[in-house]
Amino acid sequence: MAEDPSPAGVDEFEREPVPRRALLGFKSFVGMYAGEHCAGTELMLGPLFVAAGVSAFDLIVGLVVGNLLAVLSWTLLTAPIATRTRLTLYYQLEKICGRNLVTLYNLANGVMFCFLAGAMITVSATAVGVAVENIGLTWNGNPVQIPMPELNDDYPNSVAWVVAVFAMGVMVTVVAAYGYNFVARVANIAAPWMVLVFLAFGVVALRQFIDATDTRINSPADLWRLAETHIWKGGEPLPGRVKFTFWHVTFFAWFCNMAMHVGMSDLTIFRYARHSWYGVATASGMYVGHFMAWMSAAMLFAYQLHETHPDEYLVNLLITDSAQYAEADRDSLLTGPLTPELIREGMRIENQLVESGQLMEDDKRIGPPTPLPGPLAYGACGIAGLLCVIVAGWTTANPTIYRAGLAFQAIMPRVSRVKVTLATGLLATIAGAFPAIAMKLLEFVALYGMVLMPMGAVVLVDFYFLRRLGLASNYAEQSGTRFNWAAGLTWFLTLAACVVLVKYTAVQAFLADQGINILPADFDGIQIYFVSLPGWFFAAVLYIVLSKLYQRKTSQ
Amino acid sequence: MTRIILQLLSWLALAGTILPSVLYLAGRIELDPSNWLLLAATIVWFIVTPLWMGRPKVEDELVI
Secondary structure, eight states: OOOOOOOTTTTTSSOOOOOOGGGGGGHHHHHHHHHHHHOHHHHHHHHHHHTTTTTTHHHHHHHHHHHHHHHHIIIIIHHHHHHOOOOOOHHHHHHHHHHHHHHHHHHHHHHHHHHHHHHHHHHHHHHHHHHHHHHHOEEEEOOOOOOOOTOOOOOOOOHHHHHHHHHHHHHHHHHHHOOOOHHHHHHHHHHHHHHHHHHHHHHHHHHHHHHHTTTTOSSHHHHHHHIIISBBBBBOTTTTTTOOOOOHHHHHHHHHHTTTTTTOOTTHHHHTSSSGGGGGGGHHHHHIIIIIHHHHHHHOOOHHHHOOOOHHHHHHHHHHHTTTTTTSSSHHHHHOOOOOHHHHHHHHHHHHHHTTTSSSSGGGGOOOOOOOHHHHHHHHHHHHHHHHHHHHHHHHHHHHHHHEEEEEEEHHHTTOHHHHHHHHHHHHHHHHHHHHHTTTTHHHHHHHHHHHHHHHHHHHHHHHTTTTTTOSSHHHHOOOOOOOOHHHHHHHHHHHHHHHHHHHHHHHHHHHTOOOOSTTTOOOOTTTTHHHHHHHHHHHHHHHHHHHHHHHHHHO | OOHHHHHHHHHHHHHHHHHHHHHTTTTOOOOOHHHHHHHHHHHHHHHHGGGGTTTOOOHHHHHH
């Protein structure tokens, strides 16, 4: 994921087109995208694909296709507008939407950036936990241990975890407020090294799989068989996860940076490009960060799953309380893989025991294995791996907090940037203490794209179509309005429609309870990973219709 | 000249970042030594690279 859409000098030419002398060459964009899309969050996203039960074909082909669609979106949608207007998204939006609506957009953007930075702090904190354990830190004579969050945890699970997150968050925040340039420099220096450490994660995990499965690799076909049968086996997802198919992977890879390409945030970047075809430079970020890095991180977690076996407690529970496993061989279960089916059955039995009063809710012990970037990286590449997790989280959380701070500061221009950044960092740190964001990062990233996507449709329609339809483009600038209701309503109504489609069954049931049967009961809605595609077309058409009505009304 | 030497060291450090894992994949070394080599390469990269990356080339000319 890209966290900081800012090349050097992005804060220049905020309210004027970028002049010819300031344009950048193709290589600048290749390097920038390669570095920025190899972030701490990749270490979380890759494993979450595995948790979603993805198969080798679906993952690899889905990522190839989805990343290609993302590159095409940057090249064909974002870059052509950027190289013709050469304005930042914010200024472009201000001309279309008016200052007040842009303020609202800034608020939404800032909040999303905060949560994203929170997830990065969570990722780094998992590495702090491993480091503390290995240093052998003690407190009152007892070794300090930081209990890690679990896959389906929403809330912080211990004081030690909160302390670890705050230690990391405070460090990131203070540096973002006072030493942004220093970390930007560290990020530039670390980028090539980080990319290779990500690659090393995958290479080491591959060897570990070869050893663990006693496989001989003599041809690409052997490698593919290993990938299909042991690494990305497909099948059921872990409990609490949505099953990922080819389409999920494709759409996720395409839309995880939706705010940047279809949502037009990267107008701010590509206004510096000499030609619109420089959009293809984003392939460096997509195929390094969102292909290689995701696959490497996924392999680390797949290996953890491969090496995890059911413990005595689970096996006893299955043999004693499950009709399905009553006849099963105890030793085979103990030495076999911990499959999602076994975990699900164990969880079902525990729930039954709780219901019958034989087990306390707090004594439940069975849950899916958790992808924790810190321990995963340490297991594969030792201290350097741990360092990579901390650096990747830190260098990307830092500019994200800085950017969120800038977005908030636009709303409160009288408060100093340092104060706003400190407050923003605190908010991100609080968010980081809640593992729900990192553990549900697939969903959050899809939500992030969905929230900002309608404004991208507004910018595109305004640029290409409004004048051809006899309407005024840049309407706020022309009419002097501070809130273009056509754009505002497009945003709100598109979001409302998307939310209804995602939460369709709940909305349908709620309305049916009220005696309102307007929604068909035989439709299941659309998952959040897919809803932004119809949402974008809906927003585009809606903006044209509303502009027609709004511009006619205001001109009267 | 100094700059070229530093850059060369950085490139070697980058090679040292990926090479140990490739050797481990090939079955030439164990994981532990591979990780120590990776750590050594990491230290060299972070010490040497800031000495030239992002700095103007003028320094070299002054030395000459």
